[in-house]
Amino acid sequence: xxxxxxxxxxxxxVAVGAGIVWMTGQGPDRLAVDGGVVTLxxxxxxxxTASGEIxxxxxxxxxxxxxxxxxxxxxxxxxxxxxxxxLARIDPVQAESDAAGATAQVRALEAEExxxxxxxxxxxxxxxxxxxRALDASQVATRREELFEAGLIPAAEQESASAAAQAAEAxxxxxxxxxxxxxxxxxxxxxxIAQARAQERSAQDVLAKTAIVSPIDGVVTRLQVREGxxxxxxIQNQPGTTLMTISDLGEIDAEVKVAEADVLRxxxxxxxxxxxxxxxxxxxxGRVVEIGAxxxxxxxxxxxxxxxxxxxxxDSPEPGLRxxxxxxxxxxxxxxxxxxxxxxxxxxxxxxxxxxxxxxVFVIRDEQAVFTPVTAGIIGGxxxxxxxxxxxxxxxxxxYQVLGELQDGxxxxxxxxxx
Numbered sequence: 001x002x003x004x005x006x007x008x009x010x011x012x013x014v015a016v017g018a019g020i021v022w023m024t025g026q027g028p029d030r031l032a033v034d035g036g037v038v039t040l041x042x043x044x045x046x047x048x049t050a051s052g053e054i055x056x057x058x059x060x061x062x063x064x065x066x067x068x069x070x071x072x073x074x075x076x077x078x079x080x081x082x083x084x085x086x087l088a089r090i091d092p093v094q095a096e097s098d099a100a101g102a103t104a105q106v107r108a109l110e111a112e113e114x115x116x117x118x119x120x121x122x123x124x125x126x127x128x129x130x131x132x133r134a135l136d137a138s139q140v141a142t143r144r145e146e147l148f149e150a151g152l153i154p155a156a157e158q159e160s161a162s163a164a165a166q167a168a169e170a171x172x173x174x175x176x177x178x179x180x181x182x183x184x185x186x187x188x189x190x191x192x193i194a195q196a197r198a199q200e201r202s203a204q205d206v207l208a209k210t211a212i213v214s215p216i217d218g219v220v221t222r223l224q225v226r227e228g229x230x231x232x233x234x235i236q237n238q239p240g241t242t243l244m245t246i247s248d249l250g251e252i253d254a255e256v257k258v259a260e261a262d263v264l265r266x267x268x269x270x271x272x273x274x275x276x277x278x279x280x281x282x283x284x285x286g287r288v289v290e291i292g293a294x295x296x297x298x299x300x301x302x303x304x305x306x307x308x309x310x311x312x313x314x315d316s317p318e319p320g321l322r323x324x325x326x327x328x329x330x331x332x333x334x335x336x337x338x339x340x341x342x343x344x345x346x347x348x349x350x351x352x353x354x355x356x357x358x359x360x361v362f363v364i365r366d367e368q369a370v371f372t373p374v375t376a377g378i379i380g381g382x383x384x385x386x387x388x389x390x391x392x393x394x395x396x397x398x399x400y401q402v403l404g405e406l407q408d409g410x411x412x413x414x415x416x417x418x419x
Contacts, residue, residue: 029411030367030411030412030413031369031402031406031410031411031412031413032402032412032413032415033369033396033398033399033402033403033406033412033413033414033415034396034397034398034399034414034415034416035364035394035395035396035397035414035415035416036342036343036346036394036395036396036397036416037392037393037394037395038340038341038342038386038389038390038391038392038393038395039340039341039342039383039391040338040339040340040341040391041338041339041340041341041383042337042338043335043336043337044335044336044337044339044341044378044380044383044385045332045334045335045336045380046265046332046333046334046335046378046379046380047330047331047332047333047380047381048258048262048265048266048330048331048333049328049329049330049331050256050257050258050259050262050310050328050329050331051256051257051326051327051328051329052254052255052256052257052326052327052329053254053255053323053324053325053326053327054252054253054254054255054276054321054322054323054324054325054326054327055252055253055254055255055323056218056221056247056248056249056251056252056253056323057248057250057251057252057253057313058216058218058247058248058250058251059218059221059245059246059247059248059323060214060215060216060218060245060246061242061244061245062087062212062214062215062242062243062244062245062246063233063234063240063241063242063243064088064090064209064212064231064233064240064241064243065206065209065233066090066095066206066209066210066231066233067090067230067231067232067233068090068091068094068095068210068230068231069090069091069228069229069230069231070088070089070090070091070225070226070227070228070229070230070231070243071089071090071091071092071227071228072086072088072089072227073087073088073089073225073226073227074086074087074088075087075088075220075223075244076220076223077220077221077222077223077244078219078220078221079219079220080218080219081214081217081218081219081220081246082214082217083213083214083215083216083217084213084214085213085214086211086212086213087212087213087214087220087243087244087246088212088225088243088244089210089211089212090209090210090211090212090231091210092207092210092211095203095206095207095210096207098203098206098207099200099203099204099206099207101203102196102199102200102202102203102204103200103203105196105199105200106193106196106197106200109189109192109193109196110193112189112192113186113189113190113192113193116182116185116186116188116189117186117189119182119185120179120182120183120185120186122182123175123178123179123181123182123183124179124182126175126178126179127172127175127176127178127179129175130168130171130172130174130175131172131175133168133171134165134168134169134171134172136168137161137164137165137167137168137169138165138168138169140161140164140165141158141161141162141164141165143161144157144158144160144161144162145158145161145162212243214246215246216246216248217248218246218247218248218249219246219247219248219249220244220245220246221245221246221247221249221322221323221324222244222245222323223243223244224241224242224243224244225241225243225244229241231243245323247323249321249322251313251314251317252313252314252317252321253289253311253312253313253314254272254274254284254286254311254312254314254327254329255309255310255311255312256309256310256311256312256327256328256329257296257307257308257309257310258307258308258309258310259305259306259307260295260305260306260307260308263291263292263308263310265333265334266288266291266310266331266333267288267291267333268288268289268290268291269287269288270287270288270331270332270333271285271286271287271331271332272285272286272287272288272312272329272330272331272332273285273286273329273330273332274286274312274314274327274328274329274330275327275328275330276321276325276326276327276328277326277327278325278326279318279320282318284314284315284316284317284318285314285315285316286312286313286314286315286329287312287313287315288310288311288312288331289311289312289313290309290310290311291308291310291311292308292309292310294308295307295308296308296309310329310331312329312331333378334378336377336378336385339377339385340385340386340387340389340391341380341383341384341385341386342361342374342383342384342386342389342395342397343382343383343384343397343398344379344382344383344384345382345397345398345400345403346361346362346395346396346397346398346403347359347360347361347374347376347384347386348360348361348362348403348404348406350371350408358373359373359374359375359376360372360373360374361374361386361389361395361396362395362396362403362406362408363389363393363394363395363396364394364395364396364412364414365394367411367412367413367414368409368410368411368412369396369406369407369408369409369410369412370408370409371408372388372389373388374386374387374388374389375387375388394414396412396414397416
């Protein structure tokens with residue numbers, strides 16, 4: 001009977017102990033984490049990816065400097081054109097009238113200038129005659145003065161000769177003033193002619209611009225108007241009509257938008273690979289030829305991330321490439337050999353006892369997290385180069401929420417490659 005009681009008591013103690021263990025768990029709490037290992041990569045590349053579209057290296061958006069109706073449109077989209085070829089004609093009636101009026105004005109003013117020049121010649125002749133008469137009258141007055149002083153003529157004759165000389169001198173002054181007026185008329189006529197000729201050149205220029213010609217050799221890659229449409233010119237902030245786009249398809253670029261976080265890693269001349277959804281299975285090589293100096297305007301009020309325009313010049317474009325095709329570019333920014341890498345999210349920042357913020361990873365040792373400082377290098381995809389840690393070392397690679405709060409010495413429950 002006693003042996004049965006002791007057996008019941010032992011069973012009760014075991015049951016209580018099992019209950020305590022079940023309620024409190026087996027030892028201290030452990031954080032569930034994902035494990036991984038430090039990997040040695042023979043070749044590690046860092047790239048920047050971006051999307052954009054295919055554009056011609058050299059192209060021209062054709063507008064008009066003249067407002068009017070399109071009366072002729074001899075080209076179609078896809079046509080090859082040459083520099084100087086007429087692409088469209090604007091109704092020239094008003095421009096022709098203005099040019100004819102300006103030319104007639106020039107001819108009228110030229111006639112006025114000829115008449116003014118003739119008057120100036122007459123005035124010049126009259127001045128010469130007046131000067132000759134004044135010289136003769138002056139000589140007569142001098143002789144009469146000598147005769148009067150000698151007592152050979154009366155005072156009346158001497159006074160008459162002196163008055164005649166003064167009158168002749170006044171006529172000289174009047175003739176000189178008339179000549180100055182005639183010469184001023186000639187100069188004014190010449191200036192009016194110069195002004196009219198400038199207006200004539202302007203009118204002729206407007207008339208010439210009713211024939212819109214191609215500035216380059218290329219292909220009509222976009223035609224936005226039809227014959228009979230009204231063309232307007234740009235004023236202030238209102239853009240004018242764009243008739244068409246002429247593209248030189250001899251050289252093709254991929255124009256992509258790169259995020260601000262990546263643009264500082266780019267340099268001119270870096271290799272790139274461009275792929276197109278329209279040409280699956282094909283990849284075009286190229287080089288970076290242009291990097292935007294400022295960010296592109298924000299697309300909308302809710303957009304926060306800024307982007308920069310980057311141009312990749314394709315080495316050997318296919319004849320079938322056309323401006324406007326969407327593309328993706330992968331730009332090689334760095335390449336290294338025999339590099340230790342870890343997943344990008346496994347690298348965290350922690351502050352040490354001195355208050356210094358350090359970069360590192362959590363190494364898994366004896367099921368505990370041990371913060372190990374590392375030096376980060378280039379980023380390639382979802383991995384990052386590190387130094388200061390051994391190859392094949394087990395590390396904590398996630399989850400991200402746990403890594404954000406993980407502390408040195410924490411007990412871990414590891415799943416994955418690092419377990």
